[in-house]
Amino acid sequence: DPPTRAVTLTVNGTARTVHVAPWVSLLDTLRDHLDLTGSKKGCDHGQCGACTVICNGQRILSCLTLAVMQDGAEITTIEGIGAEGKLHPLQEAFIAYDAFQCGYCTPGQICSSIAMIEAGHGNTREEVKDLMSGNLCRCGANTNIIDAIMAVKDGAHE
Ligand code: FES
Numbered sequence: 001d002p003p004t005r006a007v008t009l010t011v012n013g014t015a016r017t018v019h020v021a022p023w024v025s026l027l028d029t030l031r032d033h034l035d036l037t038g039s040k041k042g043c044d045h046g047q048c049g050a051c052t053v054i055c056n057g058q059r060i061l062s063c064l065t066l067a068v069m070q071d072g073a074e075i076t077t078i079e080g081i082g083a084e085g086k087l088h089p090l091q092e093a094f095i096a097y098d099a100f101q102c103g104y105c106t107p108g109q110i111c112s113s114i115a116m117i118e119a120g121h122g123n124t125r126e127e128v129k130d131l132m133s134g135n136l137c138r139c140g141a142n143t144n145i146i147d148a149i150m151a152v153k154d155g156a157h158e
Pocket residue numbers: 040041042043044045046047048049050051052061062063064
């Protein structure tokens with residue numbers, strides 16, 4: 001067996017300890033060790049944004065960081081967005097504005113845009129476009145995604 005290390009992450013509000021090899025990405029840790037498969041593996045190389053999660057308040061590409069580097073971190077994944085039986089305003093806006101088709105990019109889009117909004121960034125449509133450019137959508141829903149984010153920013157869905 002490969003050598004493993006204990007890593008404790010607070011994931012969606014719950015402390016979880018996993019034993020992972022030092023080269024295992026945060027994305028694989030979430031998906032394979034914690035059964036949180038909402039974060040998607042599109043490219044595994046930092047190029048698509050499908051794996052975006054919120055780590056200590058900032059959006060990160062979970063395929064590009066190792067679990068051992070995040071020991072002690074607070075992670076929010078798409079599973080932790082919204083409350084039981086109640087969608088987050090951004091999730092509602094994604095539905096209202098038709099901001100997904102296959103849905104593969106959606107968890108990353110939502111985590112990315114929530115962290116962007118909470119950081120107070122993306123105050124114009126151009127800025128939102130720019131700041132969301134790391135989250136690709138192969139289905140071409142980008143315009144609707146920006147519409148949904150702008151609706152939340154403008155308070156239409158709060
Ligand atoms: Fe991480 Fe594509 S899977 S950026």
